[in-house]
Amino acid sequence: MLQDAKAEEIMTSVKEQEAIRKLMVFLQEWDSAHKVARSRILDNFIKSNNGKTEPELELEFSQGASLFLARLTAWLRMTYMYSTCLNKLLKSIGIFLSAASGRRYLIEFLEIGGVLILLEILGLNHLKEEDKRESVKLLQLVADAGRKYKELICESYGVRSLAEFLAASNSAEALEDVQVLLVSLGRGNSKYQNQVYKGLIAVLPCASPRAQQLALQALGAMQDIVGKAPSILVEPVLDVLCSVHLEVQSEAIQLLRALMAHEVRPALLKGLVAFLMPPRKKMLTFYNTTAKDPATLCLKQPVLVYIQQAAAAKAIGILAKESAEVAEELLQLRVVHGLMVAVGNLDHLASQRHASISLEDSPETWYTKMDPVQAEELASNRVDIPRDMARMPSTEETNPRAS
Template sequence: MTLSTALVNNYSDALNMSSSREKAASSRVLNFLCEWDRGNKSTRARMLEKFLQENTGKTSPELELEFAQAASLFLARITAWTRLTYMFSTCLHLQLGALGVFLSAASNRRYLLEFLEVGGVMTLLEIISQKQISEEEKAEALRLLCIVSNAGRKYKEIICESYGLISVLSRSSPTTTQLTLHTLHTVQAAVKTAHPAIVEPLLHLLRSFQLEVQYEAIELIKYLQQTEVRDALLNALIALLKPTNQGVPKHKILQDPAMAKMSSSLPLFVQQAAAAKALRMLAVESRETSKELIRLGVVHHLLYAMGNQEHADAQRQASLTLQHFVHSYPVVKEHVFRAMGPALFHSFMHNAELLYMNMDEVQADILLNNKVDLSREFEEQDPKS
């Protein structure tokens, strides 16, 4: 036998062996998918557990090799089963974990597209919005949404256009809300546009007693100044400085009317304080925004909030915010001096943060009934460019 003949025979044998291995792999995957299709919940849960043990951390090419170039068929099955059963499934954590293997795999573009095509994003958003689903599972769904959004601008746009994250804001626990706000911030940063419906639920979160939630809400408010909802946010934040009881549930505490009133007002006062804080941060970051707030009447509203002796933090935050405007604009300083009177103004300039501790009822009443309106005068002194 010549050398060339031997090489040809070896090559032919190699092809046959390769073909045999491919057939065996294809047969194994086919049997695996058939077992899935015929299996009940416990069977599928066992298969997902094994899948996670053997494939977590694999790249897309490695997954394709494992599934004989048919990994997408298994991804489609997991997604479909999740969509059908997430409301009452006892193995949602396994389903989300398996989806995460595909979505987080390196070179995963194909899996992302297929996941989107079968409604995967909407399924994740629906999972987040369900009360009966555990916080751990909601957190995992949010993590998967982050993976999708980090894949590129068009994926962020798909999540934004779905409107689902916005709807979750008002129906979630503090932990989920915080994660949702962070995800929204990440998405908005790339899309640079915002749905007008985000304003109301976002501002409602300023009532939260969780500082982490308030922080994420204010950070998102700061970013949204670059979008078309900027004006709506500024006007709404100023309006929150003069709260009303509309829409706040009243709680019965020992049937005490005074306690019930305090309970119903407290979320509004927390929101009032957070709004004052947010306005200060916006004004400090942008002189243009600072001037716009003055034109919108923020000084009058801050003075009003400073007179709220039912909530010390609202007084403190409003006082600190007003301090910024007084130090930045002489015309504001002049109007505030006239509104407060010499004694209170002196105390304000000496220590704005602790002013509320030395304020009597007469002074608080003066602030609550202030008539400051310097929009026209400010416009004349500092016209818009």
């Protein structure tokens, strides 16, 4: 029995020594390899180790997995600005960071300044979008580790970097990943949740409709967490409501619905009413009638001001229908009166006034009862609402009993 135990111990020792020898050979191969050879090593590592746990990785590397991780992070620090196998390198590091029970790998990565490197990758214009997306995925793994790791990302100016990337990226997949990460940073992170919220507001004026849509969704998801809605939110939300992209309009309306329970409601309603009364000079534009392209329509076309009016009217209709209190506030802002002035114009031709009668009597079906003449009159109508309303007699003048 003693001899068997001793023999087994010797066999175990021999296996351990062989495993260590293989590890040393592997590490020496990595150290002496150039770009092409290292790329091949990374391919094999990703293929054979994706999804492994910390114990499985340690078994694979004879309890020396951290030695390989150290080499990966060192190469990342030296080459991330030059995109040297960057995508494969980030994926390989991700295998360590995502390993179950592998918290020590995360700490080792953070100790070499891993978060700062990942955030800097997002701001390098010459790098590929797929590389930046892998960087976002690693930042998500860091954030998933807990509150103090979320705070570390925020303390490293992570919110600004992520917001700028969200506003500038052309990758639909990367945009969605960034949105998820920003919302994650805003939850369970009371110290920096307002910073994340304001970072999302800063994205709204950008030129990317998809980024605007995702930022609006994230703001809606964070509204209950943050509680108060700052006044700086009013103008950006009203501006994106007038987007030519219906998906952006839809998300803006959803956010407006959520904001009706907050102190910014009066300012938002006032802004919506103002959108119904655009400056007179901006009402119409015309295509060039001498255009060489025969497919070009030489007709007057609605410009952004009509989109603005339509979006505001749609939002007002939804908000008024959902809340009697909001509807009353809108009436006090003379929305209904302004609309009637817009379609009737009080001082215009009788045919124009006649075209608006059906709107007063049956607003749901009035458009089905118009004849072509009435439609043309309404379409060509020029209205200066502030001036027309100023000429209207006040309630006291028209109703002697009011005094």
